[in-house]
Amino acid sequence: PKKKRAYVKPQCLSEPIYETLALACGK
Amino acid sequence: MKGYIVRNPKLAWREVDGEMVIISPEDSQVHELNETASLIWKHADGRSLEEIAERISTEYEVSLEAARADIGELVAALEQKQLVFVATEVKG
Structure with a gap:
């Protein structure tokens, strides 16, 4: 039978855009 | 499980390595969905929650x-963040 994939509870992580950009530019 | 889920059309989103990254310009937030949540997001095009x-x-x-319980929890969170809308019926 078709093998099912391992289940992980669906989640949404949110944060301000500037924090993501700050992390991306190494600050 | 009742209701139909639709994505907020004002958002920008893209799939990166199987996970969805959503930008919400109105409140300057970035939202990251894991693989399972991303699948739900992809199906949020007017389909019923039961179908998903x-x-x-x-x-x-x-x-x-x-699955019903987890989807209900996620959709409530997405709705609170105004990423999706849940309708009781779909207008044709």
């Missing part, structure tokens, strides 16, 4: 009941 729960339980090792 069935799809999740078919594709993943999870019971329909557990």
Whole structure:
């Protein structure tokens, strides 16, 4: 039978855009 | 499980390595969905929550009941963040 994939509870992580950009530019 | 889920059309989103990254310009937030949540997001095009729960339980090792509960929880969070809208009926 078709093998099912391992289940992980669906989640949404949110944060301000500037924090993501700050992390991306190494600050 | 009742209701139909639709994405907020004002958002920008893109899939990166199987996970969805959503930009909400109105409140300057970035939202990251894991793989399972990303699948739900992809199906948020007017389909019923029940249909999505069935799809999740078919594709993943999870019971329909557990999928329903988890989807309900996620959709409530997404709705609160104004990423999706849940309608009781779809207008044709």
